Amino acid sequence: MRSAAKLSPSNIKKEIIMTMRPDTNIEEGLQNECCDKHLEFFYYGDGVEWEMWECKKCKLKYVVPIEIQRYWDDASLLINQEDYDE
Numbered sequence: 568m569r570s571a572a573k574l575s576p577s578n579i580k581k582e583i584i585m586t587m588r589p590d591t592n593i594e595e596g597l598q599n600e601c602c603d604k605h606l607e608f609f610y611y612g613d614g615v616e617w618e619m620w621e622c623k624k625c626k627l628k629y630v631v632p633i634e635i636q637r638y639w640d641d642a643s644l645l646i647n648q649e650d651y652d653e
């Protein structure tokens with residue numbers, strides 16, 4: 568495993584606060600052999616802010632920030648609104 572990079576102002580990552588996020592080492596990104604083509608979806612995470620992916624070669628797991636895109640122009644009105652009332 569690669570050793571932690573030295574911290575300097577240019578490579579300090581801002582820690583993103585995410586719900587139910589497992590502990591990670593924010594200084595350690597993708598390891599050398601784990602390029603994105605080897606990564607496989609592993610766990611849906613919180614479904615909003617992060618997912619977990621696993622390297623098929625070395626089995627290291629990563630927490631990957633995600634972003635949800637909303638297409639408001641393609642929204643459609645729900646039929647049977649009352650079925651979803653609480």
Ligand SMILES: [Zn+2]
Nearest residue numbers: 600601622625
């Ligand atoms: Zn790997």
